Amino acid sequence: MTRSTILLLLGSLRTASINREIAQIAIAHAPNDIRINFFDRIGELPHYNEDIDTEPAPDIVSALRAAATSAQAGLVITPEYNGTIPGVLKNAIDWLSRPYGNSPLKGKPVAVIGASLGSYGGVWAHDDTRKALRIAGPRVVDAIALSVPTKTLRAEAAAANVALVEQVTDVVRRLAAEMPPWPPSPASDRPTAEIQSLESPRHR
């Protein structure tokens, strides 16, 4: 079976991260036709610097961009730090925003969710992450939202929380529904009107 790929980025580097547990729920409960590629190396990225955003880019940057290129969608799972997006995640988004106007996530649907200590579950970080992503190139799906206050999870492992598993599963299912068919259908399957619009202007 050919499977569509969702690139997953995690905004916490902490080993015992609650958001990492949520990422693992997303991976475990993804539909059969969806592969979640968890790029778990954003902590290795250098601070964004145009001086080193050269051709070729640093290996780790190339690896991140290749993972984004081969994905058809993105899922960002992050806590809130000081009322906004963790620096390590913003740095990854900055690397993904280049080449300018041609981000490897350009036009691809991306959803942002996560858990945080505060009563609003990190909604400021989620909104700020959406804002940065929207400028960076992807198509942010605002309607897919989940900001979980960690105190609602009690002491149990996140994966044992039936309501949370249902919510995260629903997020992945709804994001999958936003993805284009993969692999793309051949041109001969496309409607005539679309084929005409692809013709070069000199033929019109």
Ligand SMILES: Cc1cc2nc3c(=O)[nH]c(=O)nc-3n(C[C@H](O)[C@H](O)[C@H](O)COP(=O)(O)O)c2cc1C
């Ligand atoms: C530097 C720092 C800043 C934080 N700022 C916030 C905050 O603004 N809002 C909030 O709800 N929680 C805040 N927290 C608490 C985190 O939400 C909490 O530690 C969460 O569990 C971190 O996610 P993780 O478990 O995935 O690592 C902060 C934690 C740290 C370490």
